[in-house]
Amino acid sequence: MTCQVGVQMGTRGYGIMGSLPVRDLPKSLEYVRSAGATGVEVMTNLIDDPHRLRTACSDAGLEIIGLHVFWSELDDALLAKVRELEVPRLICSGVPVSSPAECDSSIETIRNWSASARQAGATFLVHNHEEECAPFPDGRLPIQVIAERTTPEDVAFVVDVYWANRAGADFDALFAALTGRCDFVHFKDGLRAGDAATKSYGLGEGEVDLERAWSAATAAGPLAWAVVERDNPAEDPEGAVLADVHRLRAYAGHPSAGADQ
Secondary structure (H helix, E strand, C coil): CCCEEEEEECCCCCCCCCCHHHHCHHHHHHHHHHHCCCEEEEEHHHCCCHHHHHHHHHHCCCEEEEEEEEHHHCCHHHHHHHHHHCCCEEEEECCCCCCHHHHHHHHHHHHHHHHHHHHCCCEEEEECCCHHHCCCCCCCCHHHHHHHCCCCCCCEEEEEHHHHHHCCCCHHHHHHHCCCCCCEEEECCCCCCCCCCCCCCCCCCCCCCHHHHHHHHHHCCCCCEEEECCCCCCCCHHHHHHHHHHHHHHHHCCCCCCCCC
16 A cells, blocks of 8 residues: 555644635645645535535545544534545544543543444544643553554544654554554654744654654554644745655655655
8 A cells, every 4th residue: 555645734724824725725725736745634614615625626636535623523513514525534633631531531432423423434533632642640641542442443543743752652652552543644843842833843844753753653554644734834835735745755655756746
């Protein structure tokens, strides 16, 4: 299986292209396509008109590879959007895991939403931030607990390498714990500590060991998608998308990464 490269279209003005996907969706999709990516992961601010979004992506020759939502956004109306978009993955951030008890409570909700997502034609994936990779007193990570108490048929995972790095997680151990359940990875860069809210870090500009993350991810199983993500918009979104996609295409072994577009 050849790993494909996608780009996350951020929400509420954040993400690598800021609010551009809302203001000019065709231009945003053209940046993605021209960079050599083949898919987009969308957020809820882009799904008010699923038919328009599907048509725009199809016209650009791009696949909608996932719908990324927050825990608080999970409801029946969202499932209707999943069906309309025919999106293969429902990715959820912000699972409550501040304590072992809260994590245990969340797991039953995850199971229920996994079943609902399957009925809507999608796989349910848990996405980590720092909290999911911060160890409980017994040393286990919340994301590992979720994996241990669910089945591969229930739940898959999206590892965000930036947030895992912020939490001090060991990439090899983390991906090994999710073997066979994490073929969709967010590649993002930034600082290990401190406030990085004012800067948009391109891949290779921060403190994440991206090559080690890639090696650990691929050692645990083949990747289907490597996804470019930034928390903050780039000053030059077209150039930023091109540079970050180029790097991931090179990791994935695509020839003449980015230059053949």
